[in-house]
Amino acid sequence: MTSTTPTSEQEAHRPTTIGGVVGAPTAARAAQLVRRASGGQDSAPTEVTAPFTGLLTASLPQATDADVRAIFAKARSAQQIWAARPARERQRVLARLAELILRRQDEILDIVQLEAGKARLDAFDEVSATALVAGYYGKHSARILGTRRVGGVIPVLTKAAELRHPKGVVGIISPWNYPLALTAMDVLPALAAGNAVVQKPDNQTALSALWLHELAEEAGLPSGIWHIVLGRGSRIGDALTEESDYLCFTGSTPTGKALAGKVAHRLTGYSLELGGKNPMLILPGAPVAKAAAGAVTACFSSAGQLCVSVERIYVHESIRAEFTSAFVTKTEALRLGGELGYAADMGSLTSESQLAAVSAHVEDARAKGATVLTGGRARPDLGPLFYEPTVLTGVPEDAALFAEETFGPVVAIYGYTDVDDAIARANSTVYGLNASVWTGDEAEGWAVAARLRAGTVNVNEGYAATFGTVALPMGGMKESGFGRRNGAEGLLKYTESQSIALQRGLRLRPPRFVPPKLWAVGMTTGLRFLRRIR
Template sequence: MTSTTPASTGHDAVDPDTIGGIPDAPSSSRAGQLAARASGGKDSAPVRMLAPFTGLPITTLPQATDADARTAFDQARAAQRAWAARPASERQEVLIRLHDLVLERQDEVLDLVQVEAGKARMDAFDEVSGTALVAAYYGKHSAKLLAPKKRAGVIPVLTKVGEVRHPKGVVAIISPWNYPLALTAMDVLPALAAGNAVVQKPDNQTALSALWLHELAEEAGLPAGVWQIILGRGSEIGPALLEESDYLCFTGSTPTGKQLASQVAPRLTGYSLELGGKNPMIVLPDADIAKAAAGAVTACFSSAGQLCVSVERIYVHESVREEFTRAFVAKTAALKLGAALDYSAGMGSLTSASQLDTVSAHVEDARAAGATVLTGGRARPDLGPLFYEPTVLADVTPDAKLFAEETFGPVVSIYGYTDVTDAIERANDTRYGLNASVWSRNGRAGWEVAARLKAGTVNVNEGFAATFGSVDLPMGGMKESGVGRRNGADGLLKYTESQSIAVQRGLRLRPGKGVPPKLWVKGMTASMKALRRLPGR
């Protein structure tokens, strides 16, 4: 997904020692070194990527052909055999070393994420922390999670059974542009820990961040060829990803996810999909309003609202609605926008011209349908080509597109309610079910409301970071927000095939020679009645 070209600044003005014409950005030669790590690109026209902050060039990326993609799968499949043969404990060690490298060299990738995605630096740090947490989690726990498990056999002592796990083989991962580092880590690292090879297609717009992590993984000891990164157009390399892979992992829009699922289905290979969301936040009447308002700013405007778990709807009890709205609007209006490669800005820019178009169109459509703009509501080309103010709306009606459609930008609507059950029903009245947020001074009350929400993750007194950062928890969507989970045991075991093995000793599970079937059935019936009373059966 590419951003707009600049209207008035010529490309000749780009400083050759910076990326995208941004002062203090890493050198363009470094960008070229990372781009060279991608597979393929000999027979397809390269693509020039532009920096959202300035609209100026970042680098030129090679684009793989169908043949390049299939070659990458061949190489990955060859490398996977030796990788899978290593003990899981050795694979863990690579992730622990990667964890340390990410934290030690975080300034490099903070700059890259800001330059590629247009994020504020604190939002870029969320990606660093998420990556480190995932590497540490699977670096500590994957061997235990993958270890053979004893199970209860049909006949105690005589039937010895166990479950073993085998890697799928080669996993195809299609990564989005909005969280290029963290979502690469969350999907790629457990696949590798499980003994798979990976062929990843990151979005061109933010490919450098994935390539940076790939470089560090090989420095940490990952064998060459086990993780392949290919860049290219979906129309060109998509068929190879679907036809050559043993499992597909996709993060992106719901329509694309449905299309991919229908294409994978005939091959009977597994897949996981994290898709769209229209995430609600419920402010209960006993909530700490100052904390809820501050939390809502982070929940709604992190990464300029370009994250799947971002809040786009806020339901506030009428008894505190005016107080909350006043505090939230004030904090939103005070949010500083900027493009500096430091922590001075609270929000960065959108990432692409298409995102800016969608956000602008949604806000103008809501205005036309009678919505009130409480703050924001306009683009800021004076700051950069893709900046848009954080926007809070009231009086949004079902006639407005953004009432039910995902905006994926810095726009949120506030609604009042008087009955908590009504608020829960309205929060659930969506085809999506990815993330939700509940605010209350009473943790038990917040938990009870959370459990009634139809969303894969729900945060109490937080927007999204509590579940996002708790890597032991599964993360994913209900309804049209996806299939499968990342993180936790689920995020590792989905990349494996479960195999059950039983060793039978002594008593056969059919009548022996000379034993009448009726007598054998009678004895087995009595045995099953007795077994049912045993603990753990």
Template sequence: MTRTSPADPAAGQDLPSTVGGVAGAPTAARAAALVARVTGGADAAPVRMLAPFTGQPVTSLPQADDGEVRAAFAAAREAQREWSATSVAQRQRFLVRLHDLLLDRQAEVLDLVQVEAGKARIDAFDEVSATALVAAFYGKHSAKILSPRRQAGVIPALTKAGELRHPKGVVGIISPWNYPLALTAMDVFPALAAGNAVVQKPDNQTALSALWLQELAEEAGLPAGLWQIVLGRGSRIGDALVEECDYLCFTGSTPTGKDLASRISRRLTGYSLELGGKNPMIVLPDADVAKAATGAVTACFSSAGQLCVSVERIYVHESVREEFTRAFVARTEALKLGGALDYHAGMGSLTSESQLATVTAHVEDARAKGARVLTGGRARPDLGPLFYEPTVLTDVTPEMVPFADETFGPVVSIYGFTDVADAIERANDTPFGLNASVWTRNGRAGWEVGARLKAGTVNVNEGYAATFGTVGVPMGGMKESGAGRRNGAEGLLKYTEAQSIAIQRGLALRPPKPVPGSLWARLMSVSMKLLRRLPGR
């Protein structure tokens, strides 16, 4: 659970003077100070985190056990009682302060995100900007979204009805390694704005970003103990998370999400899940090919393709396929790989050995079965242990692994089409439905195609950022890409319980004794027909 005692800088003295052996990175003492915000169980061995850029140690992470997690929930529940009694306006002011602190202090967290996730700095900044946008949105709109709602009563003037929103209690949040700052903010901030406490389990690989944001939140005025962070593997502490939370929010793989949904539903506890994707991009014949090719590079290779809304399939109309492919390959080959803490590189490395193994296996399977590698297709150990070139495939067929399976890396396949309806059908021919992209000069046509795609978010003339950055609209998946939504009003209201209250005056809703039931039923039937015509009903 989260510590509130001062950090011990000596805790990291066995590590290099700079974190992960990356020049310009935060000191090991700073990493140790963040790690000192959490405690571990007596029988849980610490886990050493390695920097993807170098393979060098970053820090040693204490691991919670079952008892630690349950204690974190107890502490959070105690803190939540007072927090839920504060006004939503007070909670909004905290988020506004946090927004400003984040932008003022972004350099440090940019370094942390790069060091622990292996991102290019421009991709790390995407996390900072997304976090700021979420804080700004809920810092401005939460009171309006959560305000009591008047509803038309069953009998005008005699029935006063309304809807209230109450916090769930303590929200359990399981966060992934790929977007450690942004996805923490997207889930934690609205939960806090709704009056809940939070117990978060970030992935071990990218725990420092979450701990840094938690520290900044407390500096912005969040009461200590309200946002608890526990570290550990799901196999060890997952039971406590599922059994103690009043609502569960999970981002990760589809199989794990299904298992968690099955387990928590037995408690009749709510949940939201963002799961896997195999996201398509459709390039219509009238698209601006140069812009589509440039946009595809970002859509496919941001964060080395380790983004749940990244594009892995591109369907291009045959009339522009050759031109698009040539332009896209050229722009992909111009993408600079690197691991420095600056803005010079366009793509960083993969985050873990398991991701490198998956990407390598997918590309080699396709190559062995006849796919053509137009560019990329190899690891780059000369740059670092987990670098892999951005890769463009063609002639990918259904028996090849990357045709339908999520790669979650810098690999994309190009397909041609002649009929738009066929492209839409092929784009939808997947168990997933998270994100999609459409490119056209005709905005109305793009909207109409987008409306026919079975995806929770669709971007026209953008890969993913238009919906990802528009915090006022909901984000989430259809089919096996998830359940529930984050962002927008839905992303806040899901953390609340709706309560209806109605006050009845005068006339009762059953016939008085002297009135026969048959007459009452006829009078009520006539009244309901008249009421239907009233505005607002």
């Protein structure tokens, strides 16, 4: 792995800096975004530092429990006006937002790199995903939310339809690892459905959410419909769970379980995207060079800090040596760096706690007999939170790395001889978020994919095919989550379904002059007839 130096493009891109990162937004711009947060203006602020340098990036006001409850009350009043607008009008706001995101991407690329420590191409993944989500719901949400007419119990005489109403005020707790894309995936469909939103992004990456909030209002979203509150879950989490009409959370499985218990007590809905230990299966006929290149992206994008990132690779023994050699070579060619621009292939981890967790997993596996083929060390020479992309083999079952989510640039390779055994091993985990299958036979790949217990499975891709196909639902099985984002399901979860039926003429109970038994015989004949014609 090599470090990078600024390119000529970067040399020309040097405005006033913050956090010691070239090209990052000015302190005045950061402060301008922070002022968009609701509540907490008088409380002690939290200081956030840049992963690339460890230097200050922003000072964030922290909301109190009382602040959040008052914000929910304001949002509840505003939501009724927003919900009264036609769905197509709400939809047009998101369509305009999609264009604004693409037009203004340079600024948000800087912000995402600054806050999350990503390589710029990984930051662009967030921009493209956000534009795709805004564009999808900006085109299809009115149709998805439209009245659905169905055949009534008695044709012609029974008029029946399903209506969709917004939940009310949705609480959204967003993670630090994909601050722009996951904000969009959760917030935008909630708004399209006619809800107000109170969002709590992670302090570390709050500027990205605040930037998208600014663009949404430029696109026509009325003020007061989407509120962003800053603070720690230990301080304002109760207000979010107790005041929301629906809760959406992305984060760890233990926290998700705790929140689900609190929300269930109130009998309100929730969706959770939680942890993963995502497998990749490389089948005997897979093109090795393509699979190795795909594995590098699947394992090390955003320094492995991606919920759908691959952490386990199962390779058929007939091509294991060839694949491992190619994969290690491509991994060692990755360029690590913390400058803005597209020179670096991988950035840094985002927090000290994440660096400690990754280091602990690797050292524990090494101590228990695993072999580190490449990487396996921090790189303080590049910045405080850099860690080399790491490939291991021979990881024993008693190592934490074997079954626990690492959430960093670390992957273990395992061999197999029987495809059924590989599928069973891939499924032998409490998680079920994402999986990847590589093959030279598309039919075989599809068949194997259908047997994997994961919410999304990509054939001859790591994660981007399902992640970028916004029309598909995305979410986890088992302890990887509950509910789905994206697609029609990602919109309809923010609504209440209401069924209305209007009955004309014939009653659904016998009139006084018809004996009940004769009525039952007549209805039986009618039901048989309806079954035939339907």
